[in-house]
Amino acid sequence: MKTVNTVPSVPLNHVNWHLITLPVGNLSEMEVLRALSFSACPARFKGMSNDSAHIEILEATPEAIAATEIQLRQALADQQLRKEINQKSSSRIHEIVEAVIAKVTGH
Amino acid sequence: MAYDLENYPFRFRRLPDNSVIAVSESGDHTFLDDDDLTQLSNAPNGLSLDRRAELQSKFFLGTKDASGSLRLLASRIASKRETVLTGPSLHIIVPTLKCDHSCRYCQVSRSLSGNGHTISHDDLQKACDTIFESPAENLTVEFQGGEPLLRFDLIRFAIERITELNLTEKRRLRFVITSTLHHLDEQKCEFLREHSVCLSTSIDGPAELHNINRPLPTRDSYQRTVDGIAMARELVSPDCVSALMTTTRESLNYPEAIVDEYMRLGFGEVFLRSLSGYGFARRNAPRMDYSLEEFKAFYERALEYILKLNDQGTSFREVAASIVLNKILSPFDAGYVDLQSPTGAGLGALVYNYDGFVYPSDEARMLAEMDDASLRLGRIGDALSELLNSPVQRDLIRASLVRYTPGCDECAYNSYCGPDPISAKSQWGDIFAPVNLTSHCKRSLWLFDLMFMKLKLGEKQFLDLAYRWAYPQQNTRVFNA
Numbered sequence: 363m364k365t366v367n368t369v370p371s372v373p374l375n376h377v378n379w380h381l382i383t384l385p386v387g388n389l390s391e392m393e394v395l396r397a398l399s400f401s402a403c404p405a406r407f408k409g410m411s412n413d414s415a416h417i418e419i420l421e422a423t424p425e426a427i428a429a430t431e432i433q434l435r436q437a438l439a440d441q442q443l444r445k446e447i448n449q450k451s452s453s454r455i456h457e458i459v460e461a462v463i464a465k466v467t468g469h
Numbered sequence: 470m471a472y473d474l475e476n477y478p479f480r481f482r483r484l485p486d487n488s489v490i491a492v493s494e495s496g497d498h499t500f501l502d503d504d505d506l507t508q509l510s511n512a513p514n515g516l517s518l519d520r521r522a523e524l525q526s527k528f529f530l531g532t533k534d535a536s537g538s539l540r541l542l543a544s545r546i547a548s549k550r551e552t553v554l555t556g557p558s559l560h561i562i563v564p565t566l567k568c569d570h571s572c573r574y575c576q577v578s579r580s581l582s583g584n585g586h587t588i589s590h591d592d593l594q595k596a597c598d599t600i601f602e603s604p605a606e607n608l609t610v611e612f613q614g615g616e617p618l619l620r621f622d623l624i625r626f627a628i629e630r631i632t633e634l635n636l637t638e639k640r641r642l643r644f645v646i647t648s649t650l651h652h653l654d655e656q657k658c659e660f661l662r663e664h665s666v667c668l669s670t671s672i673d674g675p676a677e678l679h680n681i682n683r684p685l686p687t688r689d690s691y692q693r694t695v696d697g698i699a700m701a702r703e704l705v706s707p708d709c710v711s712a713l714m715t716t717t718r719e720s721l722n723y724p725e726a727i728v729d730e731y732m733r734l735g736f737g738e739v740f741l742r743s744l745s746g747y748g749f750a751r752r753n754a755p756r757m758d759y760s761l762e763e764f765k766a767f768y769e770r771a772l773e774y775i776l777k778l779n780d781q782g783t784s785f786r787e788v789a790a791s792i793v794l795n796k797i798l799s800p801f802d803a804g805y806v807d808l809q810s811p812t813g814a815g816l817g818a819l820v821y822n823y824d825g826f827v828y829p830s831d832e833a834r835m836l837a838e839m840d841d842a843s844l845r846l847g848r849i850g851d852a853l854s855e856l857l858n859s860p861v862q863r864d865l866i867r868a869s870l871v872r873y874t875p876g877c878d879e880c881a882y883n884s885y886c887g888p889d890p891i892s893a894k895s896q897w898g899d900i901f902a903p904v905n906l907t908s909h910c911k912r913s914l915w916l917f918d919l920m921f922m923k924l925k926l927g928e929k930q931f932l933d934l935a936y937r938w939a940y941p942q943q944n945t946r947v948f949n950a
Contacts, residue, residue, distance in 0.1 A: 396875065396876065396879065399903070399905050400905055436487075440481070440483065443506065443507070443510055444879055446511075447476065447478065447479065447510050448478060450510065451477055451478035451479070452476065452477055452478070452531065455477050455478050455494055455542070456478065458539065459494060459546060460872075461543070462543065462546045462550055463870065463872065465547070
């Protein structure tokens, strides 16, 4: 099982983790990881099954766990929206940006 | 009547108060609530007319036959990339590493006798020639060290040669010397005045703080720099000196005193810079370093103080905020090398080092002093086209393209920012280190968040100031440092 730690400063062997399962819609594992990697939440990804992500939250108070869960739900919903925006947006704009980059890089 | 609207790509981010900031490909921004965000993505025709007009003008939306506005968008995107599109414009020459200081956070300087750690005449001449291989219309030539004034003969030679070459090249030239100013004298000032040379010095704050950070056996480092500033203002020109500060652990308790000191010395701005993790600063880190959280508290206290001073009628600028506000509010990039994609290292700036090699940035030559010479582009004398097509430069470009860097590709701020592969190399040993783990990323996200939070609050006094700060002043050296 993959473990992606988003709190590198926390010594992993000396803390307890609380497992939660969150729905991820049509996000891939990589997209879930991206959402988590930029979330400030003290959480780590454990894996996926049946359109759900299994995430461990650094165990603190029940209130802190609840607050982190809300933040993670938001982060995953935002990631879903990012995916939709990217899919829907005009490909002509992507081409314009590529052309500017090509001018800089010479390719 | 509903137009046939199409979505343009944009990115968004949650601010600390959970509100949404969205940024389009042109770098225009808007604040959205969750309903507007969903509506914009799913059914933009359902947005109010005013909202649609705003979002169209900011390139979040377009009509399907809008070829004119697409050309405008391409032009806006290119304007944002001007710093790396027009060829290297900042050319740093390091004549010598010699210095009589033993600053605790200095990255590179060596107090040496004899001729070691000094550029050869042959290399210096070749460096001067290479500068004009850049197509950039504006060329800034900056002398760094060590203490470059210890080898004023080399500075004089370079300035005279570059000035002579420019008789036929006709570029817009600017010379800068980064110095403690301790070795300034009347003769040097006369030459600097004749060639309109600017001076960039270091003031870390009040005398006590400055002398702790920049010790001399005579314990008068602060006074000698202040004397040098006065001499330069009198004999070179009144506005020829700018100053930079570096924040150490000692500085954290004195945000207001540091600002006061800069105003007392007649400067119109201060650049509140955190410690960089190179050279002696890394070796002394346990004593000098601090967390980002501690720096944030220091910076935000200093910024609030500066904003209050401005509210009371004293015009005074903070440069880090100005750089970020320029990115957010101006269509034209002020040229700050550290926030570019692809990286400004090499593409916007080059360093001709005393050791005979060319580096893509000041930080890269500092890594070489720490026995990591992997970022050398080539030798002084190599053609500029070879240097910019070197494998190292190609890798630096690849490692700094926001569209192809996981994390950056979806970051709301990627129109303004970019990975700093050299900083990543210093911190993690790899220019391709995950961006979200780099201090460059964490610091940049925080500063952009902070400025957007202030813009969102929309207090008139801050908005007026933000638009003034967004446009760099003439002779502001730090914008292209």
